[in-house]
Amino acid sequence: xxxxxxxxxxxxxLITKDWQIYQKQLAAYVVGLLAxxxxxGIGKTWSFFVGSLLLLVLLICVGGFAIQSSLLxxxxxxxxxxVMSLPVTPMTFYWSKMLVNLTIYLVPFSLVAGxxxxxxxxxxxxxxxxxxxxxxxxxxxxxxxxxxxxxxxxESEGWNLFVQIGLSTLVGPFIMGIGMIDVxxxxxxxxxxxxxxxAISIFLAQFSVVALAxxxxxxxxxxxxxxL
Amino acid sequence: MTSSVANGARLHxxxxxxxxxxxxxxxxxxxxxxxxxxxxxxxxxxxxHSAWVDVIAWFSHLFRMPLFFVVAGxxxxxxxxxxxxxxxxxxRFARVLLPFIIFWPIAYITMGWLITHAVIQxxxxxxxxxxxxxxxxxxxxxxxxxxxxxxxxxxxxxxxCVLVWVAITLEMTWLTLIFRQLRIGILLTLAPLVxxxxxxxxxxxxxAPESFFPQWWxxxxxxxxxxxxxxxxxxxxxxxxxxxxAPLTLLFAVITYVIFLMxxxxxxxxxxxxxxxxxxxxxxxxxxxxxxxGKKWLNVRNRFLRYIADTSYWVYIVHLPILFxxxxxxxxxxxxxQVKFAISVTSTLLIAFASYHLLVRNTIxxxxxxxxxxxx
Numbered sequence: 014x015x016x017x018x019x020x021x022x023x024x025x026x027l028i029t030k031d032w033q034i035y036q037k038q039l040a041a042y043v044v045g046l047l048a049x050x051x052x053x054g055i056g057k058t059w060s061f062f063v064g065s066l067l068l069l070v071l072l073i074c075v076g077g078f079a080i081q082s083s084l085l086x087x088x089x090x091x092x093x094x095x096v097m098s099l100p101v102t103p104m105t106f107y108w109s110k111m112l113v114n115l116t117i118y119l120v121p122f123s124l125v126a127g128x129x130x131x132x133x134x135x136x137x138x139x140x141x142x143x144x145x146x147x148x149x150x151x152x153x154x155x156x157x158x159x160x161x162x163x164x165x166x167x168e169s170e171g172w173n174l175f176v177q178i179g180l181s182t183l184v185g186p187f188i189m190g191i192g193m194i195d196v197x198x199x200x201x202x203x204x205x206x207x208x209x210x211x212a213i214s215i216f217l218a219q220f221s222v223v224a225l226a227x228x229x230x231x232x233x234x235x236x237x238x239x240x241l
Numbered sequence: 242m243t244s245s246v247a248n249g250a251r252l253h254x255x256x257x258x259x260x261x262x263x264x265x266x267x268x269x270x271x272x273x274x275x276x277x278x279x280x281x282x283x284x285x286x287x288x289x290h291s292a293w294v295d296v297i298a299w300f301s302h303l304f305r306m307p308l309f310f311v312v313a314g315x316x317x318x319x320x321x322x323x324x325x326x327x328x329x330x331x332x333r334f335a336r337v338l339l340p341f342i343i344f345w346p347i348a349y350i351t352m353g354w355l356i357t358h359a360v361i362q363x364x365x366x367x368x369x370x371x372x373x374x375x376x377x378x379x380x381x382x383x384x385x386x387x388x389x390x391x392x393x394x395x396x397x398x399x400x401x402c403v404l405v406w407v408a409i410t411l412e413m414t415w416l417t418l419i420f421r422q423l424r425i426g427i428l429l430t431l432a433p434l435v436x437x438x439x440x441x442x443x444x445x446x447x448x449a450p451e452s453f454f455p456q457w458w459x460x461x462x463x464x465x466x467x468x469x470x471x472x473x474x475x476x477x478x479x480x481x482x483x484x485x486x487a488p489l490t491l492l493f494a495v496i497t498y499v500i501f502l503m504x505x506x507x508x509x510x511x512x513x514x515x516x517x518x519x520x521x522x523x524x525x526x527x528x529x530x531x532x533x534x535g536k537k538w539l540n541v542r543n544r545f546l547r548y549i550a551d552t553s554y555w556v557y558i559v560h561l562p563i564l565f566x567x568x569x570x571x572x573x574x575x576x577x578x579q580v581k582f583a584i585s586v587t588s589t590l591l592i593a594f595a596s597y598h599l600l601v602r603n604t605i606x607x608x609x610x611x612x613x614x615x616x617x
Binding site: 136 | 384386387400403404406407410411452453454455456457460
C-alpha cells in the first residue's frame, strides 16, 4: 500500500489530536518520572528501591493509560462513527494509533532503561545486574506491545482488560523466574556482565513476540477495506 | 513593557547580567585552585592558597548561579510569550540540549585526559591528584562515575523548561496568583525562607549538583529561582519597587555573608541551620540587588557588551578544560597565588575569546549557541 502526502498529513493530525487529549496525563507522568529519578539519585538504599519501584509502576501505567485513553475510551465513547466521516483509511488510523502510543511509551521507557544502565555501570552497584534488568525492561516493552496490538485488533473491552491485567501480573513471576536461571541469577551480585545463552534466547523470544504481534496487527488492518 | 519585549525589544540588562553570571563562573573556578576550603578536593589545588580567596569566591558563588536561573526563567517566559510553548521547547532543545549533547563528551574526555596527563607530568600534585595517582596504581582501579562537570546547569535548565510545560498543562495558576499577591516587604523578609529547606540538606556553601541523576535540593533551590524569574517577566515593576530598599538590602546581604563565613569557620554542626539561613538570605538578597543594579547600570545598548553577551555561553562551555590545562602547568611554578590567578584567568579568557572570534562567531557553532545573529 502506498501512502500519499495527504495520508501523512492525516496521520500527523491524528497524532496531534491524541497528544492534546493525553498531554495532561503525560505532564503528570513527567513529574512522577522526575520524582523517581530524583529518589534513585539520593543514593540511599531505601530511596533506590522506592525510586525504582515508582519508575517501574509508572512505566506500566504510562503504557496502560496510553492504550486506554487513545484506543479503548474512543471505542467506548463511540468516536468511530465520527472517525469514519473523516477522509481516513483504516490503515492511516492504525498507523496514527501505533505511532502515538509508541512515542508516548518509548520516551519515558528509554529514559528509565538508559538511566538504569548508567546507574549500574557507573556506580558501585554490581555490573552483573545489567543483563537481569535489561531482561525485565525487555519484558515490560513486550507486554506493552502485545497489549497495544491487542487493543488495535480486539473490539471487546473485556478481552482487552484481560490481556492488559493478565500480562501485568506476569511481571513479578518473570522477575523471579529469570533470577532462578543459574547463569543469570548467579551473576546478579557479581561484576561480570554475562550474555549467556538463556539471556540471549529470552531477548530473542521477546523480540520475536513483539515482531509477531506488530506483524499480525498490521496484516489484520491491511486486509480491512472499511472500519466496520 | 512585557508586550513590547515579547515583540522583539531587547532587555539589555538581562542579556548583560546573564553574560556576567557566566563569566563570573570562570573567575570562580579559577579562584578555587587557590582556595583554602577546597584545597583537599579541587583537582588544580595549588600549594599557594589563601583564605581571602574563599571570602571572595564564595561571595560570588551565593548569587551567581541563582541569578543565572532567574535570568533563564525570565527568558523562558519571554520565549513562551513570543513563540508559544512549542516554540519555547524547540528553542531550548536547540540551544540547551543540543550543545550539551555535543560539548559534554568533548569536555569530559578532555578533562579525563588532562587529569591523567597532570598525574604523570606534574611534580607538585594537588591532594586530589595525589589520590588519583594512588588509584591509578591499583591493579583494578575503581570506576569513577561520569559527572556533568561545569555543564550541570544545562540539564537542569532543560528540566525546568519541561516543568514549565507541565505547570501550564496542569493549569497550576496558583503559582502566578501567589506571585501577584507578593508584596515587596514579604519578598525581602520571608521569601528566602523557602530556600532554607533545600539548602539544609546539603553542605554549606552548596556545591554544584554534578551527578547525572537529578538532585532534589538543586531542583527545588534553583527551580525556585527559575520560577521567580519566570514570574518576574510578567511583573517587571518589582525590580523598580526595589529602589528604596536596594542599598540597605545590599548592606544586610554583606553583613549576613560575614556572619555566614564566621559560622562556617566555627565548624560546629549545631549551627548548621543558622548557616543555611544566612546562606539563603545573603544569596537571595544579593540576587535581588544584582537585578536592581543590573537594570540601573547595565541596561545599555552597547556593541562591546553585546559582543560579551554573545561570547559568554561559548566561553563558559570551554573555559574549564583550558583553565585546568593552564593551572596544572602552574602547579610546578613558584609564584604568589595572585600572580598564578591572574595568569590563569587572563590566559583562559584570551584563548576562549580568541577561539570564539575565530572558530565560533561566524560559523554553525555560533548559530547553534546563540541563534542567528542580528545586526545591531
